[in-house]
Amino acid sequence: MDSSTSVALEPVLSFLAFSLSKLESGFYRIPGSAVVARYVKSSHQNDPGRTILELILVIFAIRTLLQSRTRTDRSGKHFIKFSEKEIDELVDEWVPEPLAQPLSEWEQRDLSSVPVISGPNGPKPKLLATGKIVTNLASFNFAGLAGNEKVKERALETLQKYGLGSCGPPGFYGTIDVHLDLEREIAEFLGTEASILYSQGFSTISSVIPAFCKRGDIIVADRSVNFAIQKGILISRSTVRWFDHNDLKSLEDTLISVEKERKKRKGPLTRRFIITEGIFERDGEMVDLPKLVELKLKYKYRLILDESISFGTMGRTGRGLTELYNVPASQIDMLVGSVANGLCSAGGFCAGSSIVVDHQSCIKQRINGTSFVFSASMPALLATSGSEAITFLRNNPSVLLNLQDNIRAIRAVLEKTEGITLLGHRASPIIHFCLRTQQQSLAVTQPTYDYEAEERILQDIVDDSIANGVLLTRAKHLRGQEMVESRPTIRIAATAALSRKEVEKAAGVVKASVTRILSKRR
Amino acid sequence: MSRPSPKLLHLTVSVPADIKGRRRSGSIVKVEEVGGRTEELLDRSAYLNINANWVNAKGAWLIHVVLVFMGKIIIDTIPGMTQQISWTLVNLIYLNLSYLMFHWVTGIPFDNELHGGAYDDLTLWEQIDDGAQYTPSKKWLFTAPILLFLASTHYTNYNPWLFAINLTALIVLAIIPKLPQLHRQRVRFLTGDASGVSTPVTPSFPRMDQNPLHATNPADAHFG
Numbered sequence: 001m002d003s004s005t006s007v008a009l010e011p012v013l014s015f016l017a018f019s020l021s022k023l024e025s026g027f028y029r030i031p032g033s034a035v036v037a038r039y040v041k042s043s044h045q046n047d048p049g050r051t052i053l054e055l056i057l058v059i060f061a062i063r064t065l066l067q068s069r070t071r072t073d074r075s076g077k078h079f080i081k082f083s084e085k086e087i088d089e090l091v092d093e094w095v096p097e098p099l100a101q102p103l104s105e106w107e108q109r110d111l112s113s114v115p116v117i118s119g120p121n122g123p124k125p126k127l128l129a130t131g132k133i134v135t136n137l138a139s140f141n142f143a144g145l146a147g148n149e150k151v152k153e154r155a156l157e158t159l160q161k162y163g164l165g166s167c168g169p170p171g172f173y174g175t176i177d178v179h180l181d182l183e184r185e186i187a188e189f190l191g192t193e194a195s196i197l198y199s200q201g202f203s204t205i206s207s208v209i210p211a212f213c214k215r216g217d218i219i220v221a222d223r224s225v226n227f228a229i230q231k232g233i234l235i236s237r238s239t240v241r242w243f244d245h246n247d248l249k250s251l252e253d254t255l256i257s258v259e260k261e262r263k264k265r266k267g268p269l270t271r272r273f274i275i276t277e278g279i280f281e282r283d284g285e286m287v288d289l290p291k292l293v294e295l296k297l298k299y300k301y302r303l304i305l306d307e308s309i310s311f312g313t314m315g316r317t318g319r320g321l322t323e324l325y326n327v328p329a330s331q332i333d334m335l336v337g338s339v340a341n342g343l344c345s346a347g348g349f350c351a352g353s354s355i356v357v358d359h360q361s362c363i364k365q366r367i368n369g370t371s372f373v374f375s376a377s378m379p380a381l382l383a384t385s386g387s388e389a390i391t392f393l394r395n396n397p398s399v400l401l402n403l404q405d406n407i408r409a410i411r412a413v414l415e416k417t418e419g420i421t422l423l424g425h426r427a428s429p430i431i432h433f434c435l436r437t438q439q440q441s442l443a444v445t446q447p448t449y450d451y452e453a454e455e456r457i458l459q460d461i462v463d464d465s466i467a468n469g470v471l472l473t474r475a476k477h478l479r480g481q482e483m484v485e486s487r488p489t490i491r492i493a494a495t496a497a498l499s500r501k502e503v504e505k506a507a508g509v510v511k512a513s514v515t516r517i518l519s520k521r522r
Numbered sequence: 523m524s525r526p527s528p529k530l531l532h533l534t535v536s537v538p539a540d541i542k543g544r545r546r547s548g549s550i551v552k553v554e555e556v557g558g559r560t561e562e563l564l565d566r567s568a569y570l571n572i573n574a575n576w577v578n579a580k581g582a583w584l585i586h587v588v589l590v591f592m593g594k595i596i597i598d599t600i601p602g603m604t605q606q607i608s609w610t611l612v613n614l615i616y617l618n619l620s621y622l623m624f625h626w627v628t629g630i631p632f633d634n635e636l637h638g639g640a641y642d643d644l645t646l647w648e649q650i651d652d653g654a655q656y657t658p659s660k661k662w663l664f665t666a667p668i669l670l671f672l673a674s675t676h677y678t679n680y681n682p683w684l685f686a687i688n689l690t691a692l693i694v695l696a697i698i699p700k701l702p703q704l705h706r707q708r709v710r711f712l713t714g715d716a717s718g719v720s721t722p723v724t725p726s727f728p729r730m731d732q733n734p735l736h737a738t739n740p741a742d743a744h745f746g
Contacts (some may be wrong), residue, residue, distance in 0.1 A: 039676070050685060053673060059696075061668045065661050070702070073653030216638035237561060237638060256612060 036228045047504040055137050105450070115466060122147040123470070123497035134466060135506040137492045138473040142429045143399050144497030145344035145389050148472075154388045155381040157387050161291060162380035170197075171361065174377040182339075182383045186349050190319055191329040195351035196360050198371050201340035204348030206232035206307050207371035210269050211360050212304075213238040213273055218262075220301070221275040222246065222253050225284045229275060229306060230483055238273075246285045246293065255299045278310035278321045282475070282486055283432050284424020285312070289325040293332070302333040313341020313429045318393040318400055339382075343389035346382040357423040377467040394497060404430060406503045410494055413507035419518040423489065430477060432489040434458075435518075451479075453490040457521060465513040471505045542737035556643040560619040565640035566652070571712045573630040573641075577659045578621040586666045591618055606684055613688050617667060617695040624663070625699040647699065648706055667696035 007446045027033050049491065054171050082090070105110065118128040123141060141174050145151060157342075158178065168174035178325055187195040198204040209232030213219055217238040221229065224245040233240055241258055244250035251274070258272070279286050296303045315323025320337065322329045329335060337350045350360060350369075360369030393399070410431055414422055423432040462472045475491040478502055498506070544595050576582055597603060624647045630637065641649060651657040671692045676678075680688065700702065 050675070057672070059669055061665050064656070064664050067656040069657050070655040073558075073706075084605065216642065216660075237565075246549075399573060444741065 007279045009184055013027045027160045035433045049180050061339060062417065064109050065142075070506045109389065109459070111341050112189055113463060115471060120147055123495055125132075127466075128470075130471065132448065132470040134469050135498065135502060135509075136471045136495070137506055137510075140493050140496075141223040141344060141495040142342065142403055142493070142495060143318065143344070143389070143494055144402075146497070148344075148389075149391070151344075151385050151388045154419060158381040158384040163383070164379050166377045166379055168376060169372075169374055170377040173371055176380050176383070178375070178380045178383040178387070179377060182387050182390075183349070183385050186337075186339075187351055189316070189370055189390050189394070190322065190335065190351050192335065192351040192353070193330075194354045194357040195349045196357045197339075197374060197383070198350070198369070199346070199370065199375050201308065201338040201348040202228050203371040203375070204338065204350065205304075205336045206235065207230050207309070207369045208302065208334055208350045208360065209233055209275065210236040211368040212302075212334065212356075212372065213271070214370055217271045217273065218258055218318065219273045219275055220258065222251075222277070222280075224280055225275065225277055225283075225306070226281045226308075227478065227482055229277070233275070246280070246287060248288060248295065251292075252295055255295065255301065256270070259299065262368065271300075273304055274301045275304045276306070278305055279314070279425070279430065281430065282308055283489070284428035286425035289327050290322045297331075304334045304336065305332050305333075306336045308338040308341055308348070309430055310337070310342075311337035312393065312402065313388075313400065314427070316400070317397045318342065321356050339386045342462070343386045343393075345386040345389060347386070348477070376421055399496045402500075403494060406496060406498060407431065407494045410492060410507045413504060413511055414492075416513050419512045430493065431492040433492075434487045434489040449487055451485070451488055456516060458490050460489050460517045461510075461513050464517055468509045470509045470513075472510065477519045524568065550712055552709050554710060555706055555709055557648070557706050559642075562640045565638050569633065569636045571630065571633075571637070571641070571649055571652075573632055574646060575653070577646075577650055577663070580714055583659070583662050590670060597655065605678045607682060609678050610680075610684050610688060613674050614691055615668060616670060617691050620663075621695040644706070651703065660700070664697075664700050684704065 002212060037397065053055040058446075100459075115129040117125040117132075119126055121136070121139055121141075123136050123144065123146070124133050125136055127317045139146070155393070164179070164245065166174045166179075170179070177180040181427045183195045183197050186197075187193065198207065206228045209219075209229065209459045213233075215237040217236075219233055219240045220235070221233060221240060221242055222245055223242045241254050255274075255336045262269075272506075274292070276287055276292070278289075286303075293304065295301075303323070310324075311320040312473060314320050317323065319325070320342075321330075321333070322332065329351065330353070333352055335357055337349055337351070339345045339349060350357065360372055362368060404427060407427065407429060411422060411426060414431070414433060419436055420433045423434060424430065435457060458474050462474055465472050472490055472492065475489045479485070492510075494503070554633060593615065594608065597608050597611050618634070625645050626640075627641055628641075628645050632639045647660075647663075650659060671688060674688065675685065
C-alpha cells in the first residue's frame with residue numbers, strides 16, 4: 001500500500017519541488033529581494049507563532065488599505081442610485097403637479113367662511129359681503145383700544161414724523177427712539193429691569209426659547225402650549241419633558257423625575273427651564289403663578305412665562321398675572337408678552353433682567369434672539385400706539401373692570417346653553433366652548449371624538465351667528481402639525497369696548513344659534 | 523369615520539423593540555448607536571467642521587512619524603533603559619495618546635456655537651470626513667500603529683509577555699475602535715432603567731430616555 005501511494009504521489013511531489021525551486025530562483029532575481037529576505041529572517045527570530053500573528057496583522061492592514069471609500073453619514077441613507085434607464089423611465093412618466101393642490105370641499109368652505117370687513121376693525125365692524133354691522137366677538141380687542149381716538153391721533157402724528165417703515169432689523173439701523181421708549185415703558189409697567197421688543201407677536205416666543213435653551217438643556221413644558229412655543233422648543237433642540245395640562249402636581253412629579261434621572265446618569269448640571277403660558281390660548285385656563293414660582297425656586301429652574309393673552313387684560317391695571325397674583329416680576333426669568341393682543345398694536349416683547357434682555361439682542365458668535373436680529377423692527381407708529389395704550393391702561397383701570405363684567409355676562413348666558421361646555425378659567429378674556437357629548441362625565445376610557453364632524457357643526461354655528469349679527473370664529477389649529485390634537489372649539493374674545501347690554505344681547509344671539517343648529521342636527 | 527383620540531404620542535407611536543411584556547433587569551452590556559438623529563445630521567452639515575479636517579493635511583500624517591521618532595529618542599536617554607522596555611513604552615504611549623485623542627474625547631473644541639452641539643456625542647474618529655469609511659486619512663491612521671508595532675517587534679526580541687501586552691494594546695486600543703462596524707456605536711455597561719434593576723417597568727410606563735417630541739409626525743414631516 002505504502003509503496004503504491006508513494007509511487008502515485010511521486011510525480012506530484014517532484015512537480016511541487018521543481019516549481020518551488022523555480023519560484024525561489026525567480027524571487028532572488030528580483031532586485032531588493034535579498035533585503036526582504038534578510039528582513040523576514042531577522043524578524044522571524046525562530047518563532048513561527050509570532051510570525052504568523054504578524055503576518056495576519058499585515059494581511060489585515062493590506063486589506064484595509066485596499067478597501068474603497070464608503071459614503072458619508074449625511075448623504076448615505078436616503079440616496080437611491082438609479083440606473084440611466086430607470087432615470088429615463090421616470091422622466092418620461094413624469095406629469096407635472098400643480099404648485100398648490102386644489103382645495104377639498106371642506107377647505108374651500110373654510111376659506112370662504114372667513115368674513116371680510118369693510119372699513120376699520122373695531123367692536124362693531126361692517127361686513128363687506130352683506131353690508132351689515134355685526135358685533136365683533138372674534139378679534140382680540142380686550143381693553144377696547146381698537147379705534148381709540150387718542151391712539152389714532154398719536155399714530156398719525158408719528159406717521160407724519162417718521163414715515164411708515166423702519167427700514168431694517170433692530171441691530172442694523174432699524175432701532176428708532178420710539179422703540180426704545182416703548183421698551184422702557186413696558187419694563188417700567190411690569191416692574192422688570194429691561195425689555196426687548198420683537199416685531200411679530202407669534203415669532204416672539206419662538207425666538208426667545210431657542211435664544212436661551214440649547215441642545216443638552218432640559219425644558220419642562222405644559223402639554224397644551226400653543227403652536228409658537230412648540231416650534232420654539234423644536235428649534236432649540238433641547239430635551240423636553242411634558243407635564244399634564246395645568247396640573248402643578250404633575251409638574252412637580254416631572255421635576256423630581258428629571259432630577260433623579262440626572263443623578264442616575266451622573267450628568268453635569270445643565271440649564272433647566274419651565275415653559276408655560278399665563279392664560280392658555282388653546283382653552284383659556286389660567287396657571288397658578290405663586291405655586292409655580294414656588295416650585296421653580298425649590299427645584300432651581302428658570303421660568304419662561306408666555307403672557308400673550310394675559311398681558312393687558314389681567315390684574316388691576318392690566319400688568320398681567322404678576323399683578324393679579326401680586327408676584328414680583330423679577331421672580332419670572334423671561335416674561336414674554338404680546339403687544340399685538342394686549343395693547344392692540346403689533347409685535348411682542350420679552351421682559352426680564354438686563355442680562356436676559358441683552359443676551360437676545362447681541363450676535364456674538366451665535367445668533368440669539370433670531371427674530372430680533374433678522375426681522376425688520378416694527379413701524380414707528382405701532383410702537384407709539386403701544387406706548388399710548390400703556391398710558392391708557394394706567395389711567396383707565398376701570399376698563400378692565402368692564403372687561404371682567406362682560407366676561408361674566410357672556411359666561412352666564414353661555415353656561416345656560418344646552419349642548420355645549422365652556423372651557424377655561426372664569427376670569428379669562430378668551431372663552432372657548434366645545435360641543436358637549438354624552439361621554440363627558442364618563443372618562444373611563446379615552447373617548448373618541450369625530451373632530452371633522454364637530455368642526456362642521458361649529459362652523460354652522462359660526463355662520464348662523466354671523467347671519468344674525470354676531471361675529472364669531474372657531475379656534476383654528478393646524479391639524480396634524482401640533483403635538484396634542486385638541487377638540488374643536490369656538491373662541492369668543494370678550495372686549496371692554498361693548499357695553500354690558502350689547503354683550504348680553506350678542507351672547508343671547510350665540511345661544512340661539514347654538515340651540516338652533518344643535519336641534520336641527522338631532 | 524371617527525378620528526382616534528388625542529394621542530399622547532410617546533406612549534403609542536414608538537414602542538421600543540426591546541420591550542416584550544415585562545422588562546427584566548437592565549443589560550450588563552449594551553451596544554447603542556449615538557448621533558444619528560436627523561436634526562443632528564442637519565446641524566452638522568451647516569458648516570465645515572474644522573476640528574476634523576486637519577487630519578487630511580499631509581503634515582498631520584508626517585507628525586506621527588516625527589513624534590514617535592522623537593519619543594523614542596527621548597525615552598532612550600533615560601538611564602537603564604533596555605531596548606525591550608523602550609520600544610514597549612513608545613508603543614504603549616503612542617497607542618494610549620492616540621486612543622485618547624481619537625476615540626475617547628467627544629465634542630468639538632472650536633466653533634461649537636456654529637454646530638449647536640451636534641457633535642457632542644461624536645469622537646474625532648467619527649467626525650473625520652463626515653463619517654465616511656476607508657478614506658485616505660483613516661487608512662493612514664489605521665496603518666500607523668500597525669507599522670509601529672511591526673517595527674518594534676523587528677528591532678527587539680520581545681519576551682512573550684511583552685509581545686502579548688503590545689499586541690493586545692494594539693488590537694484593543696488601535697484596531698477595534700477604528701473598525702467601521704463600530705462607527706457611532708457605544709458599548710455601555712450596566713445601564714439602569716428609570717426604576718432600576720430591582721423594580722422592572724411595565725411597557726406602559728413612560729420611558730425616561732425617550733424624547734416624545736422627536737417621535738412626533740410633525741418633526742418627521744419637517745425633516746423628511
